[in-house]
Amino acid sequence: MDRPEWTREPDLASRRAGGGVVWANDELFAERENLIKPAPAEFRPYSFGHKGQIYDGWETRRRREPGHDQAVVRLGLPGVVSGVIVDTAFFTGNYPPFASVEAIAVEGYPSPEELAALEWTTIVPRSPLAGDSENFFAVADRHRFTHVRLTIYPDGGVARLRVHGTPVADPRLLDLASFDLAALENGARVVAASNMFYSAPGNLISPGSATVMGEGWETARRRDDGNDWVVVELAAEGVPRLAELDTSHFKGNAPGWASLSGTTDPEAPGAWFEVLPRTRLQPDTRH
Numbered sequence: 001m002d003r004p005e006w007t008r009e010p011d012l013a014s015r016r017a018g019g020g021v022v023w024a025n026d027e028l029f030a031e032r033e034n035l036i037k038p039a040p041a042e043f044r045p046y047s048f049g050h051k052g053q054i055y056d057g058w059e060t061r062r063r064r065e066p067g068h069d070q071a072v073v074r075l076g077l078p079g080v081v082s083g084v085i086v087d088t089a090f091f092t093g094n095y096p097p098f099a100s101v102e103a104i105a106v107e108g109y110p111s112p113e114e115l116a117a118l119e120w121t122t123i124v125p126r127s128p129l130a131g132d133s134e135n136f137f138a139v140a141d142r143h144r145f146t147h148v149r150l151t152i153y154p155d156g157g158v159a160r161l162r163v164h165g166t167p168v169a170d171p172r173l174l175d176l177a178s179f180d181l182a183a184l185e186n187g188a189r190v191v192a193a194s195n196m197f198y199s200a201p202g203n204l205i206s207p208g209s210a211t212v213m214g215e216g217w218e219t220a221r222r223r224d225d226g227n228d229w230v231v232v233e234l235a236a237e238g239v240p241r242l243a244e245l246d247t248s249h250f251k252g253n254a255p256g257w258a259s260l261s262g263t264t265d266p267e268a269p270g271a272w273f274e275v276l277p278r279t280r281l282q283p284d285t286r287h
Contacts, residue, residue: 004136006082006164010184010202013148013163014038017185017207018076021058022147023112025070029059030157032071035150041159043090055090059157068153069096072115076207077167077185078105078146084124085162086135086150095131096152100124103145107170120149144168169235178241183207187235194228195219201230213249228255237264243276245287254283 013019016038024032034041034057041056048054060069081103088095101124106115123145124137150161169186182188184205193201197220203210204217219228240262247254260276281287 009164012075012077020074023072026060028061030055032058035161041089057159060155063155070151079165079167081139081165084137087160089159091157092131096156098153100126100151102149181234192231251283
């Protein structure tokens with residue numbers, strides 16, 4: 001199955017990006033925090049805890065009365081949402097038949113009670129779900145959001161919630177002083193790369209430090225005289241003062257040299273100019 005183009009955009013809700021599940025009305029069978037784990041859901045048959053089969057997801061108790069269940073996610077990267085995945089992996093006889101998603105933009109650090117009192121915008125109307133499947137929903141609303149609320153009807157289990165989109169930093173923070181023009185959390189994005197055989201170039205601008213090699217950008221080995229490259233659209237026009245090139249975890253496969261070029265018009269012939277000349281790099285080192 002071909003995945004929608006918007007799934008290439010960052011997951012704004014991922015725990016790796018700083019997201020958090022701040023509230024759920026019920027999580028009897030499986031904890032709400034599982035919804036935003038970066039890794040795909042796993043399942044071990046016949047693994048039972050004190051409340052039954054253990055599931056890698058969020059699962060609520062069976063309802064005996066009308067109603068629905070909800071979970072609220074604070075986006076690690078506030079931004080414009082392009083699409084949502086409600087992943088019911090391994091939930092077969094216990095997945096919710098329907099779900100909807102709402103969103104809201106609230107600055108600061110509101111409590112769950114404060115969020116509940118506000119007016120939310122529906123970005124995915126009540127829609128049918130398939131069990132043990134990734135359910136894809138495109139989002140048309142182009143406003144910036146900070147939180148999303150997943151509602152399942154009437155109850156059941158969801159393995160993962162992915163909220164793909166474009167990060168948009170809080171403009172108030174950008175006015176303070178110098179900031180990282182190439183940071184995903186500030187609104188930068190990768191627009192092109194020569195190769196992404198082993199891992200995605202988007203990792204280069206993700207928040208935090210890589211914990212393993214797979215959280216960086218690695219290309220296939222070249223057997224010609226060319227070089228690999230990546231193009232990052234900066235969060236805003238600016239004057240670079242410092243660049244960091246981090247080869248942490250890359251030991252026998254780190255690049256020997258790197259250079260940086262800049263432009264204000266990538267489509268114009270000859271518009272690129274040198275920002276950092278060809279510079280020697282060391283393996284497993286922050287430069």
